[in-house]
Amino acid sequence: MDYIRQPQAIEAKSFDIIGEIIRETRPDYQFASPLHEAIVKRVIHTTADFEWLDILWFSPDALARLTAALSRPCTLYTDTTMALSGINKPLLASFGGECCCYISDPRVVREAKAQGMTRSMAAVDIAVREEGEKVFVFGNAPTALFRLLELNVPVSGVVGVPVGFVGAAESKDALTHSALPAIAALGRKGGSNVAAAIVNAILYHLRDAK
């Protein structure tokens, strides 16, 4: 069989095709900046879904705040191990950052049971008590995002893209009405893969700007 076998060539060609499709189908579509373009295209690369052109929302300060946070030591807290898996952790570490997911932490399991909340919520409670600069990355759990908004603590950024049918759209709508620096998916769509793609797009942008 004849097929491209070089990962870099596959990725470059993929982004070329995505750009061509956008130019053909949405000739009037405008990206706000190269980083905005990189994020939207990487999410489309991850999902093969061009609806992402229209459903990815950015607070005015989101890109400035997230690039600043990721370019220096900070901790990314994910709601799922899938999002944790998808994030380019060596590249994050090259900027001094680290990434963790507390969903299976014994403290979280205990606290969730004691308080009758989801483990995703208890994981947020534990994360906000830690020292240091924080970015929250939610691809799956609306309850995690609701909890973060309830706690009303300062954070350096939120990637808020829980997917689903119960609370997902509502949680993201609440995020867009908060004062937090955030990227959010409007409506039901989202996912751990989308969350990781957004983080990686920012990391690749920072790497290429070095």
Next chain:
Amino acid sequence: MDYIRQPQAIEAKSFDIIGEIIRETRPDYQFASPLHEAIVKRVIHTTADFEWLDILWFSPDALARLTAALSRPCTLYTDTTMALSGINKPLLASFGGECCCYISDPRVVREAKAQGMTRSMAAVDIAVREEGEKVFVFGNAPTALFRLLELNVPVSGVVGVPVGFVGAAESKDALTHSALPAIAALGRKGGSNVAAAIVNAILYHLRDAK
């Protein structure tokens, strides 16, 4: 804020909503079996994308072969750590199965470099040399799926849903023309989250049938 905080209640309500939307928007849509319905609905639950009603392809023997394999000791080989993360490994283990991803295995890194192939391809080469019953789970790498088809070895099942713009659709089309027991995503869509959702739907079906 007022929102549902019980994970089981959230999931049950999500599936109810998905069923309602299908009945309203696609009143003539027929599921082939309860397991077919469980798989399609779980993929929609994971993606919030109803296009999955039309793009998930099953070989005639796919469900019988995959349920048989997953109900006894077998090894699932995933192309990404994200798919590995998403699979319910304790439940898989309760049937004697295990799951692994060789993408970062030193042998894979070495062999990919030596042979000028992707690590995803080298991971397949190493997996097929192992003993025991095998199921391949591909959510990301068309080259892995192409490689498996080239090697032409017997496997108990393939979940073939690589996402993307270069080779993804072609690799899945080739899978649907092979003799392998397979579930495939037609076109560009797919993903590690979709791959894990398909495996989990089968595992939950087996658990509930116990």
